[in-house]
Amino acid sequence: MPLTVQKISNGTVIDHISAGRGFLVMRILGIAESYSDRVALLTNVPSKAMGKKDIIKIEGRLIDKKTADRIALLAPQATINHISNANIVSKKLVEIPSQIDGIFKCPNPKCITNAERVTTNFAVEKNQKLRCHHCERLFAAEELVA
Amino acid sequence: MSDLISMRDLSRNDVEAYLRHAEKMEKSLRSSSPPKPRNKIVATMFFEPSTRTHMSFWAAAERLGCRAISLSGDKSSSAKGETLSDTVRIMSGYADVLVLRHPLEGAARLAADVSSVPVVNAGDGGNQHPTQTLIDLYSILRLKKKISGLSVHLVGDLRHARAMRSLLYGLSMFGAKITLCSPKALAMSDEVVREVQEKFSPSIRTTHEINLRDCDVLYVCRIQKERFEDQYEAARLQDEFRITKEQISAAPDDLAILHPLPKIDELPADYDSDPHAKYFQQASWGVPVRMAVLDRVMGV
Numbered sequence: 103m104p105l106t107v108q109k110i111s112n113g114t115v116i117d118h119i120s121a122g123r124g125f126l127v128m129r130i131l132g133i134a135e136s137y138s139d140r141v142a143l144l145t146n147v148p149s150k151a152m153g154k155k156d157i158i159k160i161e162g163r164l165i166d167k168k169t170a171d172r173i174a175l176l177a178p179q180a181t182i183n184h185i186s187n188a189n190i191v192s193k194k195l196v197e198i199p200s201q202i203d204g205i206f207k208c209p210n211p212k213c214i215t216n217a218e219r220v221t222t223n224f225a226v227e228k229n230q231k232l233r234c235h236h237c238e239r240l241f242a243a244e245e246l247v248a
Numbered sequence: 249m250s251d252l253i254s255m256r257d258l259s260r261n262d263v264e265a266y267l268r269h270a271e272k273m274e275k276s277l278r279s280s281s282p283p284k285p286r287n288k289i290v291a292t293m294f295f296e297p298s299t300r301t302h303m304s305f306w307a308a309a310e311r312l313g314c315r316a317i318s319l320s321g322d323k324s325s326s327a328k329g330e331t332l333s334d335t336v337r338i339m340s341g342y343a344d345v346l347v348l349r350h351p352l353e354g355a356a357r358l359a360a361d362v363s364s365v366p367v368v369n370a371g372d373g374g375n376q377h378p379t380q381t382l383i384d385l386y387s388i389l390r391l392k393k394k395i396s397g398l399s400v401h402l403v404g405d406l407r408h409a410r411a412m413r414s415l416l417y418g419l420s421m422f423g424a425k426i427t428l429c430s431p432k433a434l435a436m437s438d439e440v441v442r443e444v445q446e447k448f449s450p451s452i453r454t455t456h457e458i459n460l461r462d463c464d465v466l467y468v469c470r471i472q473k474e475r476f477e478d479q480y481e482a483a484r485l486q487d488e489f490r491i492t493k494e495q496i497s498a499a500p501d502d503l504a505i506l507h508p509l510p511k512i513d514e515l516p517a518d519y520d521s522d523p524h525a526k527y528f529q530q531a532s533w534g535v536p537v538r539m540a541v542l543d544r545v546m547g548v
Contacts (some may be wrong), residue, residue, distance in 0.1 A: 212373050214354040218331040236354025237375055238254060240439045 111188050114165050116178045118156040119177040120147050124156030126247050127180075133160070141218060148210045152179065171199040175230045175243035201225050202232065206246040214238035251360040251367045251547055254376045255417035263421060266382050267389060277311065277536060285313025288546055291343035293335070294370070295321030295350045300368050300509055301379070304534035305542075312539055316501035317343060321350075333362045337479075340364045345546055348372075366545040374408045374475055376510045379509050381414040383537045385422065387530040388465055391504045395422035398464040403429045403491065404514060406436040408472035411508040415439055415467065420450035427463070428454045431489050433481075434471070458491060460499035466524075467506045468492075468514055491515055496524065506530050 119127055124143050133141055139162040149155040156177075165173070165182050173180055174196035184192045204221040215222050215236050224246070226230035233240045290309035291545050294302050302318075309316040319339065321327075326335060332355055339346055340363040349370040356369030356376070358473050371377045388395050400419055406412045406428055416436065419426050428436050441452060460466060468491060476482035493516045496503065505515070507527040519525055 212353050214352040214358050217352055220358060236357045
């Protein structure tokens with residue numbers, strides 16, 4: 103039986119998230135118990151292009167470029183649809199950035215960035231791995247989101 | 249202005265330029281005409297213990313006709329909570345070059361980002377030690393006349409030793425045949441091995457048993473006790489991983505043994521006068537190599 107989730111009126115639908123990554127994308131979005139509007143996370147939804155995919159629907163929130171860049175690291179095929187009055191007003195593919203500044207904490211406890219107030223900087227290398235500008239260690243995107 | 253922070257930043261041409269300059273410096277040290285005085289101030293900032301690196305930078309500065317000033321971490325305002333960034337900003341107003349050693353990884357990169365004068369990384373935690381690698385490559389060239397195709401065994405704590413991590417980049421760049429030999433728990437990071445393989449396609453073999461039959465250069469380092477949380481484990485591994493005279497006797501006659509020093513007991517006792525042991529000579533080349541480093545970062 104198909105699983106039906108109501109349309110949202112104003113907000114964002116993030117589609118084509120790699121199956122299973124929806125939970126991590128929720129973490130990037132910072133959506134916690136205190137979020138007062140409707141949110142739906144659908145996982146393992148059948149997809150012609152991807153086999154299975156995750157979808158997130160968020161009422162009352164638009165996604166900015168910085169957040170979209172972070173989502174791209176975990177879900178490089180994701181599309182971000184902004185919804186207004188129940189209509190799609192913009193549809194964008196996420197783009198993997200070449201670097202990420204000041205968002206993630208370096209997971210290396212011996213990195214200088216964990217000892218003093220420094221803006222972290224990660225270069226995005228192949229396979230969406232991120233290299234810390236300071237300690238030069240390489241991390242999977244999941245390690246930074248965790 | 250240029251900094252020297254990591255072997256990852258250098259091309260083979262850059263390294264060759266450092267090594268050529270070091271050769272000139274070594275010749276100048278042997279000649280009766282010393283280099284023209286540079287009249288600069290070199291500040292050494294050491295937040296971790298050091299003998300060779302600190303003193304050879306100091307000697308290199310003096311040999312170049314520079315003045316050296318020194319800041320020791322435990323006697324600086326960092327003991328009062330001053331950040332490294334602030335200390336570096338202050339020191340870069342007092343000197344023309346900063347030479348920094350720090351226990352945290354990325355400290356030298358941070359220093360270079362905030363300093364108004366060149367920064368030389370004299371070791372940042374377990375990450376990089378590029379000037380040691382320049383000394384190591386220089387030593388191999390002086391002893392063996394080449395690096396490409398030589399069988400070089402890196403033996404010891406490959407997980408924590410920054411000298412080993414940096415040297416792997418250097419040797420890979422020059423096409424050495426590399427054997428990585430360590431206790432299983434102290435193997436070189438897979439990520440570092442993968443990176444040098446992708447960049448330089450060197451021959452790299454990994455083993456946990458010391459077999460020196462095909463070895464031209466044996467490069468040993470101690471177990472880096474200061475990087476272990478469990479000191480008992482460090483002591484156990486130190487006891488377990490020692491090179492014996494029998495193992496060395498299986499190597500070719502012209503084997504050269506190098507070591508970044510200090511050594512503890514990873515090599516046989518009373519081995520220092522053995523003709524294979526080249527590590528004190530290697531340490532002495534620290535001065536001309538670091539003269540070259542100071543010159544090049546100062547733009548001389």
